[in-house]
Amino acid sequence: DQQVKQNSPSLSVQEGRISILNCDYTNSMFDYFLWYKKYPAEGPTFLISISSIKDKNEDGRFTVFLNKSAKHLSLHIVPSQPGDSAVYFCAASGTLADGLTFGKGTHLIIQP
Amino acid sequence: NAGVTQTPKFRVLKTGQSMTLLCAQDMNHEYMYWYRQDPGMGLRLIHYSVGEGTTAKGEVPDGYNVSRLKKQNFLLGLESAAPSQTSVYFCASSTTRTGHQPQHFGDGTRLSIL
Numbered sequence: 001d002q003q004v005k006q007n008s009p010s011l012s013v014q015e016g017r018i019s020i021l022n023c024d025y026t027n028s029m030f031d032y033f034l035w036y037k038k039y040p041a042e043g044p045t046f047l048i049s050i051s052s053i054k055d056k057n058e059d060g061r062f063t064v065f066l067n068k069s070a071k072h073l074s075l076h077i078v079p080s081q082p083g084d085s086a087v088y089f090c091a092a093s094g095t096l097a098d099g100l101t102f103g104k105g106t107h108l109i110i111q112p
Numbered sequence: 113n114a115g116v117t118q119t120p121k122f123r124v125l126k127t128g129q130s131m132t133l134l135c136a137q138d139m140n141h142e143y144m145y146w147y148r149q150d151p152g153m154g155l156r157l158i159h160y161s162v163g164e165g166t167t168a169k170g171e172v173p174d175g176y177n178v179s180r181l182k183k184q185n186f187l188l189g190l191e192s193a194a195p196s197q198t199s200v201y202f203c204a205s206s207t208t209r210t211g212h213q214p215q216h217f218g219d220g221t222r223l224s225i226l
Contacts, residue, residue: 004154032211043116043202043217044155051212089154093211098162099145099170100211102154 003027004092006103014111019077021106023090026071030092034100035064035075038087047088048075077108085110114138118203118218125193125225133188133221135203143206144186145170145215146178148199155202161186162209193225 005024013019023033031052036044050057050064050073057064063076077084087107091100116137125131135144142163147155147170157170161180175197177189186205190197200222204215 006154009152034211034214036217041219043204043219045217046214049211049214091154091211095210098143098168098209099147099157099160100155100215102147102156104152104154 001026002103003030004090004101004103006088006090006106008106009104010107010109012109012111013080015082016079019075019080019084019108019110021075021077021088021090021108023073023075023103024071025073025092027092027094027101028071029094029097030101031095032093033064033066033073034091034093035062036089036091036102038089038105044089080108080110082110082112084108116203116205116216116218118201118221120221121219122222123224125190125223127193127195127225129193130189130191131193131223132190133201133203133223135186135188135205135218137184137186137203137205137216139205139216140183141205141207141216142183143209144180145204145206146176146186146188147202147204148172149202149220150199158188158201195225197223198225199223 034049090103159178164183
């Protein structure tokens with residue numbers, strides 16, 4: 001059973017507007033959440049993360065929000081730029097497990 | 113700025129053949145990981161290592177073996193390749209065991225088993 005879910009396979013957003021990517025998780029033992037960005041034929045690159053003791057983390061145009069009670073996190077990109085077009089993976093980790101558990105990814109397309 | 117380097121980038125094998133994928137990192141990271149990514153799927157952990165000379169199973173270890181003889185290298189072996197192992201393989205390294213420090217990924221090895 002999938003422990004990290006990204007229910008939107010793709011998302012199309014106009015340049016300059018806000019992009020909101022969503023992620024849900026089921027495992028209560030996860031205590032750290034990360035977003036990775038991936039371009040075709042490249043490896044995932046780290047974007048932003050959040051600890052379970054926080055509800056928001058901001059880095060420039062990127063903000064991640066965590067709602068622990070709902071087991072939900074979201075990535076906000078404001079304003080969206082053409083270079084943001086990529087696949088975004090949500091990932092989670094816990095202190096009792098090694099490695100990361102990934103969602104299936106959301107393909108973000110920024111339209112001019 | 114090499115970071116994590118994977119070789120080869122592409123490979124086509126016949127069913128039953130064997131091969132080894134090499135991952136090398138120059139960041140002196142203690143922890144290394146092998147993931148596979150299939151179409152429409154996220155990355156899934158195959159095996160990992162918490163230090164030189166150690167290896168452990170991840171979520172999908174069957175059909176693979178690994179070795180970490182040197183701290184900077186992590187090898188993934190397929191003893192008898194099967195079509196179900198057609199995938200893109202990513203290696204990653206990190207300074208921590210959990211996700212509290214991000215993992216750094218290589219650009220992947222695209223493997224096709226005919």
